[in-house]
Amino acid sequence: MSETVIETAGLSKTYGTKEVLHPTSLSVRKGEILAVIGPSGAGKSTLLRLLDGLEKPSSGEIRIFGEPFTRKTRRKIRARLGILFQKTVLFDRSVEDNIALGLSYRRIPRAERKLRAKETLEKLGMAEYAGRSARTLSGGEGQRVSFARILVTRPEILFLDEPTANLDPLASKDVESMILAENAENGTTIVINTHDQMQAQRLADRVSVILDGSVVQTGTPDEIWYHPVNASVARFVGFQNIFDASAADGTVSFGGLCVAAPASLHGDVSVMIRAEDIVLTKTQTNISGIIRSLSRRGAFVEISVETGVEFFIRIPFKEYDSSLSVGDTVFLTWNNDALVIGGNQ
Numbered sequence: 001m002s003e004t005v006i007e008t009a010g011l012s013k014t015y016g017t018k019e020v021l022h023p024t025s026l027s028v029r030k031g032e033i034l035a036v037i038g039p040s041g042a043g044k045s046t047l048l049r050l051l052d053g054l055e056k057p058s059s060g061e062i063r064i065f066g067e068p069f070t071r072k073t074r075r076k077i078r079a080r081l082g083i084l085f086q087k088t089v090l091f092d093r094s095v096e097d098n099i100a101l102g103l104s105y106r107r108i109p110r111a112e113r114k115l116r117a118k119e120t121l122e123k124l125g126m127a128e129y130a131g132r133s134a135r136t137l138s139g140g141e142g143q144r145v146s147f148a149r150i151l152v153t154r155p156e157i158l159f160l161d162e163p164t165a166n167l168d169p170l171a172s173k174d175v176e177s178m179i180l181a182e183n184a185e186n187g188t189t190i191v192i193n194t195h196d197q198m199q200a201q202r203l204a205d206r207v208s209v210i211l212d213g214s215v216v217q218t219g220t221p222d223e224i225w226y227h228p229v230n231a232s233v234a235r236f237v238g239f240q241n242i243f244d245a246s247a248a249d250g251t252v253s254f255g256g257l258c259v260a261a262p263a264s265l266h267g268d269v270s271v272m273i274r275a276e277d278i279v280l281t282k283t284q285t286n287i288s289g290i291i292r293s294l295s296r297r298g299a300f301v302e303i304s305v306e307t308g309v310e311f312f313i314r315i316p317f318k319e320y321d322s323s324l325s326v327g328d329t330v331f332l333t334w335n336n337d338a339l340v341i342g343g344n345q
């Protein structure tokens, strides 16, 4: 198990009277990529600014490389960190100068700054950009240059705040490649905020879901997208079937249906299942219902079936039985592991 490089306990932030980040305990291991996902306004940027030492917590602790930010340690810790924002910041100078500027706050002689800027551009396959005026770059190129200006400082932890939110898909892929290469080649620890869930799945070893100022779940991509801890996370990660249910004596019941559950579970829970994990069949199962609607959505068909509760089902168009129509009686089934039982918040 590799060492923990970021650790927070009870970390919170209040602006005015509003606590925008509720007490958060989080730890990040050396060399790991953690993606923080959540809707706009959830508190992602606030969390990142606290971790980077740009803002002071209202309560709680942060330890970076085992040390808290203090008047004495702050500068020394921050010299080992790098932060990249959504908005590209470039100076009206050459690309090489822009990158060398990343080193201007460190006591590094001018000649070495230039050399390291050159090396960084070469390593990133961007050598031909060196003499170009930063003004002439496209959005994607500009963001890669901003990124290079941070990489030239050789950060041990990189904080990325929605670095591709303003870029088209192709330019985003280039930035994603830089992220993965930096992590693989230098073992750099990375915390990336994103509202793009696909991006989080492509990049992250672990994912934290932040909703309304609270880190609700942290886990592997598989845990987040297939085993959400509660209804709010499930809704955010795209579960279309979320039912209020009640658990007792080893079963969970909802809408006239009953499924097995851990015996330890009692009281109000949620039953959650992805629309694409439900199988529609004409062969009898113990769940029967009536088709209420059928609609084509690109390469998929979405079907709602009333069984006492309403289920949403998503089937690839090519696998769909086109003889089905509204009013037909059908049967539903799913694999045991597709059904998730969680909290009802």
Ligand code: ADP
Binding pocket: 015, 020, 038, 039, 040, 041, 042, 043, 044, 045, 046, 047
């Ligand atoms: P996200 O990055 O997930 O979109 P933010 O961390 O930027 O969310 O914001 C979380 C909440 O904190 C929002 O309600 C936002 O309006 C508020 N907020 C952020 N920064 C400030 C600030 N400097 N002063 C007051 N409120 C702020």
Ligand code: MG
Binding pocket: 044, 045, 046, 161, 162
């Ligand atoms: Mg933000």
